[in-house]
Amino acid sequence: MMSILSVTGLRKEYKNMTAVRGVDFSLPEGKCIALIGPNGAGKTTILRILAGLLKQTDGAVTFSGKETNADIRKFIGYLPQYPVFPSWMTAREFLLFSGEIAGLTKEEAARRAEDLAEQVGITNALDKRISDFSGGMKQRLGIAQAIIHSPQLLLLDEPVSSLDPIGRRDVLTLLERLKKEMTILFSTHILNDAEEVCDELLLLHDGEINEAGSMEALREKYQTSVIEVEFQENRQRYLEKLKQLPGITACTLERQIIKIPVADIAQARKEIFQAAAEENWPIIGFNLNRASLEDLFMKAVKK
Amino acid sequence: MRQWQTLVKKELLGNFRDRKWIWVPIVLILLAVMDPVSNYYLPQILDAVGGLPDGAIYEMPQVTGIDAITMSISQLSSLGILIFVLISMGTIAGERKSGIAELILVKPVSYTAYIMSKWTALLALVLVSYIVSMLFAWYYIGMLYEFIPIGDFLLLLFFYGLWFILVVTLSIFYNTVFRSPGLVAFSTIATIIVLSVVTSMFGQKLNYSPSNLSNHALHYLQTGDISGALIGSAVTTISICALLLVWSIYIFQTKEHAS
Numbered sequence: 001m002m003s004i005l006s007v008t009g010l011r012k013e014y015k016n017m018t019a020v021r022g023v024d025f026s027l028p029e030g031k032c033i034a035l036i037g038p039n040g041a042g043k044t045t046i047l048r049i050l051a052g053l054l055k056q057t058d059g060a061v062t063f064s065g066k067e068t069n070a071d072i073r074k075f076i077g078y079l080p081q082y083p084v085f086p087s088w089m090t091a092r093e094f095l096l097f098s099g100e101i102a103g104l105t106k107e108e109a110a111r112r113a114e115d116l117a118e119q120v121g122i123t124n125a126l127d128k129r130i131s132d133f134s135g136g137m138k139q140r141l142g143i144a145q146a147i148i149h150s151p152q153l154l155l156l157d158e159p160v161s162s163l164d165p166i167g168r169r170d171v172l173t174l175l176e177r178l179k180k181e182m183t184i185l186f187s188t189h190i191l192n193d194a195e196e197v198c199d200e201l202l203l204l205h206d207g208e209i210n211e212a213g214s215m216e217a218l219r220e221k222y223q224t225s226v227i228e229v230e231f232q233e234n235r236q237r238y239l240e241k242l243k244q245l246p247g248i249t250a251c252t253l254e255r256q257i258i259k260i261p262v263a264d265i266a267q268a269r270k271e272i273f274q275a276a277a278e279e280n281w282p283i284i285g286f287n288l289n290r291a292s293l294e295d296l297f298m299k300a301v302k303k
Numbered sequence: 304m305r306q307w308q309t310l311v312k313k314e315l316l317g318n319f320r321d322r323k324w325i326w327v328p329i330v331l332i333l334l335a336v337m338d339p340v341s342n343y344y345l346p347q348i349l350d351a352v353g354g355l356p357d358g359a360i361y362e363m364p365q366v367t368g369i370d371a372i373t374m375s376i377s378q379l380s381s382l383g384i385l386i387f388v389l390i391s392m393g394t395i396a397g398e399r400k401s402g403i404a405e406l407i408l409v410k411p412v413s414y415t416a417y418i419m420s421k422w423t424a425l426l427a428l429v430l431v432s433y434i435v436s437m438l439f440a441w442y443y444i445g446m447l448y449e450f451i452p453i454g455d456f457l458l459l460l461f462f463y464g465l466w467f468i469l470v471v472t473l474s475i476f477y478n479t480v481f482r483s484p485g486l487v488a489f490s491t492i493a494t495i496i497v498l499s500v501v502t503s504m505f506g507q508k509l510n511y512s513p514s515n516l517s518n519h520a521l522h523y524l525q526t527g528d529i530s531g532a533l534i535g536s537a538v539t540t541i542s543i544c545a546l547l548l549v550w551s552i553y554i555f556q557t558k559e560h561a562s
């Protein structure tokens with residue numbers, strides 16, 4: 001797969017701490033990649049380095065074959081975590097301005113401004129002062145200005161964290177659409193957001209990438225499922241019996257339900273059903289729970 | 304060039320929207336005409352508040368047009384400069400501190416265009432305010448005292464204007480060095496004061512110092528000949544401005560632009 005950007009040995013030291021400790025990754029072209037990590041993991045730092053706003057202490061960022069020190073800003077769109085606009089401008093003025101400094105002609109910029117306002121849903125507010133915008137509208141305007149020059153790579157720092165459920169829905173839908181036109185790297189600490197639109201994950205913790213890969217591959221890797229069995233009576237006794245079965249290492253009784261984490265679902269199921277049939281266990285519920293991505297996240301972070 | 308234009312347009316619009324284009328010229332006009340006018344009406348003012356005590360003899364010194372314009376200039380040199388520093392202290396530093404610069408500089412904007420646009424827009428405001436206020440002063444002085452020949456006045460306007468260009472350039476320079484507008488203002492004023500003090504201490508050796516511009520220009524008004532020192536000061540000032548601009552751009556390029 002062609003990668004649009006590759007990063008090797010990236011390090012960033014602030015005055016008194018190291019925020020990014022030598023990370024390597026590459027962004028496959030045309031994909032949507034999520035940079036996931038808890039607060040303080042270094043997400044913003046990495047995105048700012050990629051956008052050219054911070055200088056790395058060490059390491060290289062290469063943009064699909066271009067020189068390491070070429071001006072790659074033309075190919076990049078960026079939305080900061082907390083964007084601050086010249087609030088005395090109207091949204092239209094700001095979009096025109098952004099387009100023109102990014103190299104569009106006046107006419108192109110004007111056309112893009114209309115078009116993007118429509119896409120992000122601020123057409124009605126286009127001629128309002130930005131100082132009168134709500135947080136959600138600002139976030140939409142922020143996305144519009146980031147893509148006004150049709151960049152090849154779009155960097156979004158927590159684009160949905162500050163939005164209400166409707167705004168979040170809108171932005172995720174928008175990303176889904178943009179994915180067809182550009183590579184997207186966005187940071188978030190909310191797994192659901194990543195899960196919804198992303199093809200690839202970069203799991204960042206404490207300035208290091210703990211895990212990277214496609215969504216499916218990661219799910220597979222961390223797959224552990226939990227079998228939940230509910231008995232009509234004598235739960236304690238059956239708990240002991242279950243523990244004796246081959247292939248089952250641990251099980252717990254939580255709120256009347258016995259939970260059995262297993263690696264090999266098929267094997268465990270066979271054992272349980274066999275025993276249940278032979279001894280006529282009073283089973284009233286049988287459930288298979290696949291581990292959520294959230295558990296995966298916790299696991300990878302704790303590693 | 305197109306980028307520079309776009310950026311200048313944004314700056315001008317910003318200064319217009321927050322009324323700088325209105326209040327800065329007005330305050331400057333007040334500063335420039337206040338002293339010549341109040342000096343003219345001093346006898347009446349004294350009368351109105353009860354006159355002088357008996358026995359005191361007050362003789363009005365003969366005030367020439369040049370004396371009067373000197374008063375205007377001394378106001379502009381102190382309070383005027385303070386205002387110019389105030390309006391320029393955050394032009395880049397504030398934008399970086401707030402995070403607006405992040406949105407601009409992540410676009411493929413040349414740092415030279417960015418700095419030069421700030422300089423140009425600021426200079427436009429400062430010079431227009433300065434010229435308008437001096438024209439007002441010239442007119443009132445002409446009505447109340449005597450008219451300064453227009454050619455002489457324009458020469459004064461030009462050479463003394465260089466001093467304000469230096470002030471703006473200094474402020475732009477410190478704007479690229481510091482991220483705090485307060486620190487920018489402090490450093491700019493401190494530099495101007497140090498320059499003036501050093502110049503007056505070593506007056507002879509530093510005859511070409513920028514802070515001698517107003518002295519030399521006023522001297523020209525009195526004597527009518529353009530001295531080598533006036534040209535010298537002008538050349539020094541322009542050179543320092545050019546140097547500061549190049550240096551500012553260099554410093555800015557080496558800085559990180561995230562807030």
Ligand SMILES: Nc1ncnc2c1ncn2[C@@H]1O[C@H](COP(=O)(O)OP(=O)(O)OP(=O)(O)O)[C@@H](O)[C@H]1O
Nearest residue numbers: 014015019037038039040041042043044045046189
């Ligand atoms: N300018 C700075 N000076 C010093 N330390 C900094 C600076 N910026 C960030 N840091 C530190 O670097 C670490 C990573 O910060 P960063 O903002 O990249 O995290 P993040 O993953 O974006 O967090 P969040 O989810 O809260 O936005 C943090 O510990 C932070 O305190």
Ligand SMILES: [Mg+2]
Nearest residue numbers: 043044045081
């Ligand atoms: Mg962050």
